[in-house]
Amino acid sequence: MGNLAIIADDHIQFRPHQYLAREADRPEFVYRIEEGWACRFRLLNDGRRQITALFLPGDYCEPQWVLGHRPAQPIVALTNVRASCIPCASIGNRPFDQQRRLWSALAHALDRQSDWLVTLGRRTALERIAHLLCEIFERLSRSGLTYGQQCAMPLTQMDMADLTGLTPVHVNRTLQSMRSAALIELQSRWLRIPDLSALRQAACLAPA
Amino acid sequence: MGNLAIIADDHIQFRPHQYLAREADRPEFVYRIEEGWACRFRLLNDGRRQITALFLPGDYCEPQWVLGHRPAQPIVALTNVRASCIPCASIGNRPFDQQRRLWSALAHALDRQSDWLVTLGRRTALERIAHLLCEIFERLSRSGLTYGQQCAMPLTQMDMADLTGLTPVHVNRTLQSMRSAALIELQSRWLRIPDLSALRQAACLAPA
DNA sequence: CGAATCGTTGAGCGAGGTCAAGAAAAGTGG
């Protein structure tokens, strides 16, 4: 709230920890993330937290809002975020193609979530983190945001814990063991994956 | 395949363990489940299995198929299933209202999955099973398929394990402890919930 | 009635959690 800056008619910016949407809001806009990372999450009453979606540049947040659906879970910026705004109300008048792109994005979000259900239900700590890093790298890659074998990694180990259903302490230990197995290089918010297919295999993911 | 019986132009039946859809199929129809239970799942190469969605009477399976999306995970009948068929091709010509109902169903599926991510990532065994039983009861209730405090429960303990990310053995032990805590009565494929709000609380769910 | 499938129980173990403390980075303000 408060100090969010609208920098143009159809663009908006958020700082880390600012909410893009709160539970039970009725959002006016669907956002298309242009820059920065955000996440959807839920907090249980005793403080346990689980992140249920990661929004990266190019993602829509969230297509179902055009139907008048209210967010079931809050969405918060993890970094500085710049997004373009698609007014929910106008959707009927929009080109068929844009509508279709929105529903298609919704379907992909569902598929990604199904994959995460498998990970949280059945994968080990190392497999979970490998899955996370593969997914981030490959999604960024599709948006041209990787540089050779490297990409940005603004997540803290606590964020990773809340994504993978682990504790920060165990994320730390698991990252160490992945480093010493040469699966990843990770330092100062920057990730390098020397062998992506090896990491996919460690994640128990099907070969690309 | 083989012995699936089309009982009318726009209805279809499946027996337990028959596939409603396989990975990489291009489905001709979206199904609306009229009777019976089905699930979507994924199998890892070493046999670990996770169920990622449960389809109950009244559910659409799966709305995104009208976009030409292929199933990322197979869908299989858990009981005898009767479903009506909505041809994917015809969707453009259908009443706006039916299209909207389909996207709305997709959005609800996404919300349910987000809730399950929280459960698999952060809840204990007892909370997971309590969540599962609450969700089933409440969804059946909305379709008028509950009888007082009771409803059908065709899932085996192994199905429950694959839904909750636990082992069948631990599901068994957890169910025992829920029985002795008087949270549930469960026998011969039939569930009774003496106090739904107590069960919701045990599941760490927000009060209805 | 025989064969699967499903449910139940016990004993032992291990992956990941908890608690706690200190080191290293990263902001913040002067």
Added chain:
DNA sequence: CCACTTTTCTTGACCTCGCTCAACGATTCG
């Protein structure tokens, strides 16, 4: 640029929830 604070990362010791393995009843079904 430098103190100072806060956040993040790292490590150790210990513990527990849920898993594994195995055997045996109980149901269900052909």
